Amino acid sequence: MRAFLIGAAAIGNTRLGSELEILLALGAAHGTDALLAALHRAVAFRRFRAADVRSILAAGTGAPQPRPAGEALILDLPVAPTRSLDAYKITPAVVDGEVIS
Structure with missing residues (x-):
């Protein structure tokens, strides 16, 4: 209770008397x-x-209780295949000798 009163006074709670x-x-x-x-x-x-x-x-009691930070969580994550940026290159399509954009 003491820490609450000190904190309330520190923030300048002018209604502390009525709030008590x-x-x-x-x-x-x-x-x-x-x-x-x-x-x-x-x-x-x-x-x-x-x-x-x-x-x-x-x-x-349904509100979560804050806890201090624990140790780092280290996981072995799966490796995803990678592709070159050339795989995403947009090339114009050619149909019957005509370029379609």
Whole structure:
């Protein structure tokens, strides 16, 4: 909760006082643990408004959780045949000795 308040103040949230009432109401409705998890997620994504926290709570546990980057994924990819650019050359067609473009 402290990181959320510091972040909200840092972005210049001038409605922080009234939004605290909304956050307390959300905590009463969803429970303290759910509210703290939503605040933690809001801080991770730098979202410091009560509406953002409400959206996070509405998404519930279905929202993906950010994770730090892992190791590089190295795959053996299939080799595709290659052709020369001459294979794509457009040549005019000749029908009965006449060039058709």
